[in-house]
Amino acid sequence: MAVTYFENQKTFKLDTPNTSYIMGIQDQAGYLLHYYYGKKLNQPDVSHLARTWEPPYTPERNDRDKLSFLDAAPFEYPTGGIGDFREHCLEIRTEGGHNAVELSYRSHSIRRGKQSLPGLPATFGTEADCESLSIILSDELLGLEVELLYTAFTHLDVITRSVKVTNLGTKENVIFLTKVLSACLDMDNQDYSMLSLHGAWARERRMQYRKLGIGRQGVFSERGETSHQDHPFIALTSPNVTQTGGEVYGFHFVYSGNFEAQTGVDQFGVTRTVMGINPYNFCWKLRSGEAFQAPEVVMVYSGEGLGHMTRTYHDLYRNHLIRSAWKDRKRPILINNWEGTYFDFNTEKLLAIARGAAELGIEMLVMDDGWFGNRFDDNRALGDWFVNEQKLPGGLKYLADEINRLGMKFGIWMEPEMVSPDSDLYRAHPDWAIQVPGRRAGLCRNQYVLDLTRPEILEYVWERICAILKSAHIEYVKWDMNRQLADLGSFALESDRQGELYHRYVLAVYELQERLHREFPEILLENCSGGGARFDPGMLYYSPQIWCSDDTDAIERLAIQEGTALIYPLSTIGAHVSDCPNHTVGRITPFETRGHVALAGTFGYELDITRLSQQDRDMIPRQVELYHRYNDLVREGDYYRIASYRENHEFDCWQVVSKDRKQALVTFVQVLGRANYHSRVLRLQGLDPDACYRIQGTDRIFGGDTLMYAGLSMENMWGDFRSGLISLVRVAKNN
Numbered sequence: 001m002a003v004t005y006f007e008n009q010k011t012f013k014l015d016t017p018n019t020s021y022i023m024g025i026q027d028q029a030g031y032l033l034h035y036y037y038g039k040k041l042n043q044p045d046v047s048h049l050a051r052t053w054e055p056p057y058t059p060e061r062n063d064r065d066k067l068s069f070l071d072a073a074p075f076e077y078p079t080g081g082i083g084d085f086r087e088h089c090l091e092i093r094t095e096g097g098h099n100a101v102e103l104s105y106r107s108h109s110i111r112r113g114k115q116s117l118p119g120l121p122a123t124f125g126t127e128a129d130c131e132s133l134s135i136i137l138s139d140e141l142l143g144l145e146v147e148l149l150y151t152a153f154t155h156l157d158v159i160t161r162s163v164k165v166t167n168l169g170t171k172e173n174v175i176f177l178t179k180v181l182s183a184c185l186d187m188d189n190q191d192y193s194m195l196s197l198h199g200a201w202a203r204e205r206r207m208q209y210r211k212l213g214i215g216r217q218g219v220f221s222e223r224g225e226t227s228h229q230d231h232p233f234i235a236l237t238s239p240n241v242t243q244t245g246g247e248v249y250g251f252h253f254v255y256s257g258n259f260e261a262q263t264g265v266d267q268f269g270v271t272r273t274v275m276g277i278n279p280y281n282f283c284w285k286l287r288s289g290e291a292f293q294a295p296e297v298v299m300v301y302s303g304e305g306l307g308h309m310t311r312t313y314h315d316l317y318r319n320h321l322i323r324s325a326w327k328d329r330k331r332p333i334l335i336n337n338w339e340g341t342y343f344d345f346n347t348e349k350l351l352a353i354a355r356g357a358a359e360l361g362i363e364m365l366v367m368d369d370g371w372f373g374n375r376f377d378d379n380r381a382l383g384d385w386f387v388n389e390q391k392l393p394g395g396l397k398y399l400a401d402e403i404n405r406l407g408m409k410f411g412i413w414m415e416p417e418m419v420s421p422d423s424d425l426y427r428a429h430p431d432w433a434i435q436v437p438g439r440r441a442g443l444c445r446n447q448y449v450l451d452l453t454r455p456e457i458l459e460y461v462w463e464r465i466c467a468i469l470k471s472a473h474i475e476y477v478k479w480d481m482n483r484q485l486a487d488l489g490s491f492a493l494e495s496d497r498q499g500e501l502y503h504r505y506v507l508a509v510y511e512l513q514e515r516l517h518r519e520f521p522e523i524l525l526e527n528c529s530g531g532g533a534r535f536d537p538g539m540l541y542y543s544p545q546i547w548c549s550d551d552t553d554a555i556e557r558l559a560i561q562e563g564t565a566l567i568y569p570l571s572t573i574g575a576h577v578s579d580c581p582n583h584t585v586g587r588i589t590p591f592e593t594r595g596h597v598a599l600a601g602t603f604g605y606e607l608d609i610t611r612l613s614q615q616d617r618d619m620i621p622r623q624v625e626l627y628h629r630y631n632d633l634v635r636e637g638d639y640y641r642i643a644s645y646r647e648n649h650e651f652d653c654w655q656v657v658s659k660d661r662k663q664a665l666v667t668f669v670q671v672l673g674r675a676n677y678h679s680r681v682l683r684l685q686g687l688d689p690d691a692c693y694r695i696q697g698t699d700r701i702f703g704g705d706t707l708m709y710a711g712l713s714m715e716n717m718w719g720d721f722r723s724g725l726i727s728l729v730r731v732a733k734n735n
């Protein structure tokens with residue numbers, strides 16, 4: 001049983017293989033209080049952790065100090081306006097202008113499996129995979145019902161949470177939701193640090209630790225999308241946490257818009273952590289009978305360091321979030337023309353690239369930005385999804401057929417959410433852009449965001465997507481989104497609903513991608529947002545891979561891919577070999593190293609093969625062979641972080657081990673060479689300590705225990721930016 005209710009103690013206990021999550025109903029007022037989350041417990045009786053017997057007593061014992069109680073109790077879902085002065089999950093405004101919400105327990109139900117969240121991405125699982133708990137709380141005065149939804153996975157240390165708020169008031173009753181977060185966790189661990197991911201365009205998801213202190217701190221997006229800058233993930237880590245030791249509480253938000261993840265220590269040394277939709281410019285009008293569904297938070301506790309958390313998220317997302325028909329398939333090795341040609345291409349040029357690529361074993365040509373309307377540069381034509389016949393005579397069909405004739409697949413780039421002021425679409429419908437009436441909306445990359453919350457605009461965009469995808473044999477789509485939202489305003493929403501626009505926009509994007517998933521199930525979809533600004537679990541529900549960063553430099557990618565792989569499986573990380581000097585940093589790295597780094601992702605090329613040096617071209621067949629040899633392992637195996645260049649400033653190392661522990665691949669990148677230096681010892685992980693492994697291509701055999709506890713030595717290499725792959729295969733002991 002993953003979920004149990006203990007009637008005597010009025011306690012709920014959620015169990016995963018190694019963790020327990022426990023909460024209970026406090027007697028008279030019916031408050032739902034959080035007791036415990038961490039290593040698995042046999043017994044549910046931990047209610048003493050809520051301290052309801054200590055002063056300030058619970059209200060029924062001493063009503064005089066109700067506020068003191070409310071300000072100290074570990075609420076499972078804290079609300080605003082009644083005397084809990086810490087961070088809340090739910091804040092409202094009534095028509096009368098009041099904001100108090102007080103929730104009490106009403107009922108609960110437990111069932112096997114997991115329900116989907118209407119209109120939202122969410123993890124899924126069968127009755128054998130998980131069990132779910134629904135707890136109903138309500139505020140009788142307001143006529144407001146709150147359903148807390150939990151799912152505990154039976155084979156993974158995962159607990160998911162989400163919240164539904166329903167207005168059950170009388171007919172005229174309107175409640176404005178000004179904040180609806182999805183999860184809260186109170187706990188005593190005040191000496192923890194917060195691990196989060198930060199960056200900028202071309203520098204996404206770098207890891208950062210911050211020691212927790214008194215006061216609130218967190219990560220946020222108010223950009224209308226997940227963003228390059230911050231990521232909807234935090235982990236609370238115990239002091240000196242490592243890959244293999246220490247406690248980690250991971251929180252990850254399955255959402256692609258504004259978010260808030262906040263934590264901080266209070267006056268009593270309790271750490272409260274919350275996560276959900278950012279309340280910035282959020283105001284949702286809830287009429288009687290209407291419900292608001294908040295997105296899901298995925299919580300993972302690991303008592304064995306960061307590595308166990310990482311592999312738990314990887315397994316969850318691979319098996320219980322990504323739905324694409326491609327999720328378990330080896331993806332075709334693609335060549336994308338963006339860095340190769342930018343806007344300067346035509347059918348002839350693309351076919352020359354395709355011919356050169358096909359000869360070397362590359363399997364798909366992806367035509368990036370610039371094939372439609374008047375799109376000769378990035379100042380115009382977004383929204384005009386009609387083929388530019390000047391560049392592509394014969395249209396997409398001719399090009400796709402020619403590429404197919406070479407034995408290659410064909411894919412395209414689109415940016416369906418946008419409109420350029422210099423476009424036929426904008427000239428016909430200037431009001432279709434998100435904007436504040438009377439104010440000239442700010443441009444970004446010379447483009448506006450379409451107001452997809454209006455059904456006629458969404459239908460128009462969908463009709464264009466379908467028409468393009470049906471016009472030729474298109475097997476892959478890169479769905480881009482190249483600006484953030486500002487000047488929020490929709491001509492379709494009433495004034496008291498303008499605060500819904502951010503969230504409605506995200507729902508509309510989900511609606512379009514859901515249609516794409518349903519109507520074109522065989523298309524391989526890769527999401528993208530100016531590189532990796534919308535790399536989040538929400539988008540993975542629709543696409544099995546996401547372009548990780550516009551920075552394709554192998555060395556810059558080390559930290560970007562390390563931070564990304566902290567929570568995302570390697571199979572989701574868009575990674576390509578590009579030309580040098582690298583277009584974002586000007587660095588020159590060996591072609592081999594670029595290949596090794598891209599092999600830890602989806603793998604492909606992003607260059608003009610017709611202009612590549614013969615020496616580099618000659619290496620492509622070998623890289624193609626490595627991809628085919630190791631991709632099953634990389635896609636399906638367990639990921640271990642062995643060393644981090646971000647920490648040691650010298651070298652990087654990661655390892656993938658097959659689930660049956662028969663095969664492993666170690667990637668080592670020596671960033672800077674050192675004079676007169678000896679070899680580095682790498683302590684591997686995840687092998688069978690009782691088995692023996694051969695280093696492929698040699699006759700060297702080591703015990704799994706030797707490789708993990710004593711280590712494998714990696715010689716100091718000549719030069720900077722050098723790399724190596726070490727493949728290990730389990731052999732019989734007497735071999």
Ligand code: GLA
Pocket residue numbers: 338368369378413480482528529530531532547549550
């Ligand atoms: C974004 C993407 C790039 C490329 C360009 C095209 O920046 O991240 O890969 O597709 O748009 O304009």
